[in-house]
Every structure is written in C-alpha cells, then in structure tokens.
Amino acid sequence: MKDLFTTGEAADICKVSQQTIIRCFDSGRLEGFRIPGSRFRRIPRESLVRFMKVNKIPLDNLDSGKKKLLIVDDDPEIVELINDIFGRDERFEIRTATSGYDAGLLTQQFQPDVILLDYMLPDVNGNIVCQTIKQNPEFENIRVIIVSGVVKEDEIEMLMKSGAEGFLKKPFSVDELTDKVCSVLEIK
16 A cells, blocks of 8 residues: 655546645645655655545545455454455455554554454453544544444443444354445445
8 A cells, every 4th residue: 555645646546637736735735745855745645635535535546446444353263254254355455453552553554444343352442442443533434343242232332332333243144244344334
C-alpha cells in the first residue's frame, strides 16, 4: 500500500487537475511537504484521506477497491480460519492483529472497513478497543463486529453499547461469519 503520493498521483486519485492539487497544497488545505532542495511536493496518505473526506471525494480510487478486513484475535486457529475464509474471497484485503495494542496500530495504518474483534484479548478487552476506535472521528466509517464466547445477554448488550455494529458468538459457522461481515458492509 502506497503511503506517499506526488501531486500528479493525488490528482489522479481525486479526479481533479494537478494544478488544483498544487493550489490546495500551497494554500494549506492539503497537508504535505516539499522535497528539500527541489520544488517537488509529497502528500502522505493520511493527509490525502483527510482531504478527500473533508471535500467529500470518494475514497474508492485510493486503494484496490477491495474491502479491508482487520482480524483481531489472540487465538491463532481462529485467525487462520477467518483468514482462510476471506483470503479466498477476492473482495477482501486482510490484516491480522493479536492484541488491542496491535489493533490500534493497524487501524491507524490500514484504515480497515471492518474489524472482527475478539472480546477477550491478552492486553485489553475488545469493548475498550471498540470504544477507543469509535471515539476517534477519523475512524467513524469503520464497522466493528465483536466475536466472543460470551453468552449472557447483558454482556452482549454492553458490547453493543461500546459502538459495535454486530456481535458473533463463538463457535460460529462460515455462513454466519460471511453473512455478518457482508451485512455490516452492505455488500452481497
């Protein structure tokens, strides 16, 4: 995934002229930096995403067009299973994390469309990770599905109040998992 763009690349992604990008850069509306000793400008991915959101430019051209799925679970077998299921589906690009800390870093870097988040992580509970993500306006479009063996209705309710769009009880079937992910992403 590309993390730094030229003004020409940014113009192609935003479907505007390179001059428009240069004017936005020079006026400070699009953050970036100049290459020392030259007139060339570079725009970090985060700045371009922020610029596109503020100006209501669809993010479709920024990436492969695939939906980004972040799997957060400390159980290697669950991670492997989910990775296997969605790895064969060409609509998805996948990353994995095994802790809340890693989930936070990858959320920032990868900007997933959906996170499959285990409730019981080794360093923090999934509902805390979910709340932290949901409190950040930069991540407002990220969907979170909490996965857990928790069965008590009041605990599930608490998890949903943390901002999750869905809950999936372990053990789950392949169909349940794919249906839940496609449902929150509104894809078929």
